[in-house]
Amino acid sequence: MDQNKLYKVKISEEAQRELGNIVSYVALNSIQAARVLKKDIVAEISSLKLFPERTSFLEGEFIPFNKYHKLVVRKNYLVLYQIKDDTVWVEYVIDCRQDYQWLIR
Numbered sequence: 149m150d151q152n153k154l155y156k157v158k159i160s161e162e163a164q165r166e167l168g169n170i171v172s173y174v175a176l177n178s179i180q181a182a183r184v185l186k187k188d189i190v191a192e193i194s195s196l197k198l199f200p201e202r203t204s205f206l207e208g209e210f211i212p213f214n215k216y217h218k219l220v221v222r223k224n225y226l227v228l229y230q231i232k233d234d235t236v237w238v239e240y241v242i243d244c245r246q247d248y249q250w251l252i253r
Contacts, residue, residue, distance in 0.1 A: 155197050155231070159238040163227075166241040170225070173243075185222070189241065192221045196229065196236045216240075 159167075167189060175182035196219065206216040206228060216239070219227040228240040 153199075153234070155200055156235045157193060157197050157238065158235055159193065160240075163238045163241045170241065170243050189221050189225060189227070192219060193227055193238055193241075196238070200229070200231050200236045220244075 167186070170189075171182045171186045174185050200217065203217045203219050205214050206218040216228040216230060219229065221227060224244050226240070226242040226244050227238060228242070229236050229238045231237075
């Protein structure tokens with residue numbers, strides 16, 4: 149693992165939609181809090197361009213072994229991604245306070 153290597157970070161349409169839903173929900177109570185949350189999540193995703201292997205894999209009975217890395221943001225948000233060659237593919241952004249059992253079934 150070359151810790152100085154820069155990866156490209158690509159965000160799926162699904163992950164973008166999920167992030168938008170999360171931010172929209174928070175904005176119902178506070179537009180400022182929603183802006184800060186979006187900034188924080190996007191910054192954490194962007195940080196994956198450096199050493200994306202630093203996070204552990206998501207484990208679950210129906211998840212293929214070592215398929216998704218997981219990045220926890222602010223204790224409540226989960227970013228799931230895969231590393232393929234020189235690209236980080238962000239596939240999901242999940243609010244852990246919601247039911248996300250659909251993902252691991």
